[in-house]
Amino acid sequence: MAETIAFIGFGEAGQAIGRGLLAQGARLRAYDLLFDDAANQGRLGQAARQMGVAAARNHADAVNGADLVFLAVTASSSLAAARSCLPGLREGQLFLDINSVSPQRKIETAALIGPTGAAYVDVAVMAPVAPYDHKVPCLIGGPGAEALLPRARALGMKMELVSAEVGQASAIKMFRSIMIKGLEALVLESMLAASEYKVEERVLASLKETFPSLDWEKLSGYMIERVVSHGKRRAAEMREVAETLSGIGLEPIMAAATAARQQWLADLDVKEHFKERKTENRADLVSAIRKAMGK
Numbered sequence: 001m002a003e004t005i006a007f008i009g010f011g012e013a014g015q016a017i018g019r020g021l022l023a024q025g026a027r028l029r030a031y032d033l034l035f036d037d038a039a040n041q042g043r044l045g046q047a048a049r050q051m052g053v054a055a056a057r058n059h060a061d062a063v064n065g066a067d068l069v070f071l072a073v074t075a076s077s078s079l080a081a082a083r084s085c086l087p088g089l090r091e092g093q094l095f096l097d098i099n100s101v102s103p104q105r106k107i108e109t110a111a112l113i114g115p116t117g118a119a120y121v122d123v124a125v126m127a128p129v130a131p132y133d134h135k136v137p138c139l140i141g142g143p144g145a146e147a148l149l150p151r152a153r154a155l156g157m158k159m160e161l162v163s164a165e166v167g168q169a170s171a172i173k174m175f176r177s178i179m180i181k182g183l184e185a186l187v188l189e190s191m192l193a194a195s196e197y198k199v200e201e202r203v204l205a206s207l208k209e210t211f212p213s214l215d216w217e218k219l220s221g222y223m224i225e226r227v228v229s230h231g232k233r234r235a236a237e238m239r240e241v242a243e244t245l246s247g248i249g250l251e252p253i254m255a256a257a258t259a260a261r262q263q264w265l266a267d268l269d270v271k272e273h274f275k276e277r278k279t280e281n282r283a284d285l286v287s288a289i290r291k292a293m294g295k
Contacts, residue, residue, distance in 0.1 A: 002027055003155065006066035008059055008081055009073035010034075010048055013098065013129045017070065020134025022052055024155045029054035031062035033077075060088030068151070069118070071097045071109075075236045082109045091117025094144045094151075098123040100237040102174065102244040103167030110142060110166045119144025122166045123159075124173035128226075132158075139169040174241050181234050182254055184223040185261035191220055195286050196295075221282035228274065228285060231266035235259045268292040 005021055007014045007030040018028050030053050035045040045055040056062035063069045063085045073081045078099040089095065095118045097109055110120040122142040129136045134157050140148060141162040152159045162169045194200040204216045227234065238259035242252035273288045 003067045003151065004029075004065060005068045005070065006030065006056070006062045007053075007070045007072055008032075008062060008085060009071065010044060010053070011072065013125070014070065014072040015047070015051070016129045016132075017072070017098075017134045017136070018051065018053060020132075021155060024134070026155065028052070029056050029062055029066070031056040031059055059084035060086075062088070063093070064088035064090075066093060068148075069093060069095045071095065071099060073099060074233070075099055075101050075240055078105060079109055079112070082112050086112065086116055089113065089116035089118040093118040094121055094148050095119065096121045096123050096144075096148070098125055098138070100125070100173065100177075100233075100240065101170065102240045102247075103171045104244065104247060105240070106142075106170050107166050114143075119147060120166065121145050121148050122169045124162075124169040126173060126176075139172055141169040142166040174237075174244060177237060177241055178255055178258070181238055181262065182258045184227050184234070185258045187220050187223045188227050188265065189261060191224065191282060191286050192289060195290060200282070200286070217282060218280075221280040221285060224282060224285045224289075225278070225280045227262055227265050228270050228289075229278070231262045231271075235263035235266060238262060265289065 003026045005026050005028050007018055007028065010030040010032040014030065018030070022028055030048050032044055034040040035055055048055050059081065069085065071078060071082055078097070078101050082097070095113050097106060097120065106122045110122070113120040120142045121140055121144040124139040126137045126139060134155065136158065138157070138159045139162045140159050141164065143164060145161055145164065149159060149161055162172065190203060191200055194203045204220065207216045238255050242255040242259060245252035245255055268289065270288050270292050279285065
């Protein structure tokens, strides 16, 4: 039988995963706060319907009767969104929390979901969703993870079981992000500074000499583009990381700095410059950023 799948939040990640699941024969419905936002003028709801996804009236309506529920909202609203789903959840459902939030937030969310009878799954998405759609590599954990695994594989999803404990899957992703998103921020800052003195190529050549296995020209463009396109969301994720580190008694010096640099670029809104023409060309990206800075 085809799975009935609900998405709470139908932004970039939800739509990409949803496209892949539709191709596997799943039945989809979704709810996003933007469905009711006058400023959005119904565009997101229309996009969902054009994909073949039913637009639900609210959170509870979306999850009512679904086999699998994907929680795919912003980090700051994940707990509130989960709470809004509670009236529609029932025993036997699997509740997949794919948000990039702290292990502690996942534990709090699991505690909310548990009394409904639905089984909570901590899902850590380990790569950009867009190139993979529903096949994006994920780590999973929590009380519903073992039951999810064969069903996810039948849908073509790439999921690896970490443990039955909530939080471990997200901890792996979160502390990996200190490296990945931190490196993005470092590359961005290095290339912008180097551009002021027109020495970018010399800096990249020096990096190539030190780390010869890496294509620094290509890597720098890719990493700067990630911040241009997703800086706001990445900054929010790194603030979650910083909060988590503080909670375990480790001052989040690097995580906080990474969040600040990612947010700085998001606030420049350089993304609008590349709306019609996405590029990973480092020189073009740096030039646009400098222009936004008034350079």
